[in-house]
Amino acid sequence: DAGVTQSPTHLIKTRGQQVTLRCSPISGHKSVSWYQQVLGQGPQFIFQYYEKEERGRGNFPDRFSARQFPNYSSELNVNALLLGDSALYLCASSTTLRGLGETQYFGPGTRLLVL
Amino acid sequence: AQSVSQHNHHVILSEAASLELGCNYSYGGTVNLFWYVQYPGQHLQLLLKYFSGDPLVKGIKGFEAEFIKSKFSFNLRKPSVQWSDTAEYFCAVNAWAGNMLTFGGGTRLMVKP
Numbered sequence: 001d002a003g004v005t006q007s008p009t010h011l012i013k014t015r016g017q018q019v020t021l022r023c024s025p026i027s028g029h030k031s032v033s034w035y036q037q038v039l040g041q042g043p044q045f046i047f048q049y050y051e052k053e054e055r056g057r058g059n060f061p062d063r064f065s066a067r068q069f070p071n072y073s074s075e076l077n078v079n080a081l082l083l084g085d086s087a088l089y090l091c092a093s094s095t096t097l098r099g100l101g102e103t104q105y106f107g108p109g110t111r112l113l114v115l
Numbered sequence: 116a117q118s119v120s121q122h123n124h125h126v127i128l129s130e131a132a133s134l135e136l137g138c139n140y141s142y143g144g145t146v147n148l149f150w151y152v153q154y155p156g157q158h159l160q161l162l163l164k165y166f167s168g169d170p171l172v173k174g175i176k177g178f179e180a181e182f183i184k185s186k187f188s189f190n191l192r193k194p195s196v197q198w199s200d201t202a203e204y205f206c207a208v209n210a211w212a213g214n215m216l217t218f219g220g221g222t223r224l225m226v227k228p
Contacts, residue, residue, distance in 0.1 A: 033215070042119075042205050042218030043159070056215050090159065092216075101147065101166055102209075104216060106159040 002027070004093050004107030012113045013081050021076045021110045025093030031055075032074040033104060034066055035090040043090055049074055050096070078112075086114045117142040117210045121219035128196050129227050136191040136222050138180075138206030147209040148189040149216070150180055154202040162204070165189065176200070198228045 005024045013019050025032050031050040035043035048056035049068035068074045072093075078085055088111050092104040122137045140146065150162040163174025170182040180191045189206060206219040 035216075035218075040221075042121075042207075042220050043216070045215045045217070048215060058215070103149075103161060103164060105161065106151070108158040 004091055004105055006089075006091050006107040006110050008110060009108065010111045010113075012115065014115050015081055015083060017081050017114075018077065018079045019081060019112060021078075021089050021091075021112075022073065023076070023091030023093075023107060024073045025091075026105055029093035029095050029105075030072050031094045031096060031102075032068055032072065033092045033094075034074070034076045035092065035106075036060070037088040037090055037109070039087070046076070081114045083114050086112060088112075117208055117217050119206055119208050119217050119219035121204075121206055121222050123222045124220065125223050125225070127225045127227065130198055131195050132226075134191070134193040134196045134200070134224070136204055136206075136224070138189045138191065138219055140187050140189070140206075140208045140210075140217075142187075142208065142210040144210060148180070148182060149207040149209070150174065150178070150189075150191050151205045151207060151218075152202050153205065153221075159205070162191070196224075196226050198226045200224060201226045 007022045033048040034046040037043040045058040047066040052068045063079045066076045088109040090109045091107045094102045094104045118141045120139045148165040151159045152162045165172045165182045173179045178193050204222045207216040
């Protein structure tokens, strides 16, 4: 079975621009989460979606938004890009939103560079 | 808010040496604990996990971890490392409904052949 897939793999943008990142979960998984991994740090939680609804949000500004589609794929949008948004953006999927007892599986990430 | 600390940021070992990476978390309730590994150029992969039961958990590639509730710790161990274990290791905790993961800062392991 295919794992979590993300596109694009790399992206270069300039300050002030907007970016859309895409994620397809593992087949049968209904929950998608987004994480930001800045170089040298551990991933930080941005959003979680389940059944097309936002179920959790991390401490990120409103410039960050996301959505989940009926096929459970997801998009992460970042507006008005800042240099500090340069990072690896990870998507993770899990079967449900059961909370404790679930395992998240990660995709390869999209590396965003903001110049 | 929950937090996760990994005290060793960089570890350098020779092949066949034993490994122990520390992980401490701050949350007093029920937790799920994970170790993920990121090999160079690859994505985060699950190494092992603890949900409940036996606090000694065995994972892939000979890794194991022990959950010590009284110490809020979940240290990763391997009796004999190989060059192929060179990677970055992340400890993560899920303490809330909705399975949001909180990660530690990571430990970069280099194994010298």
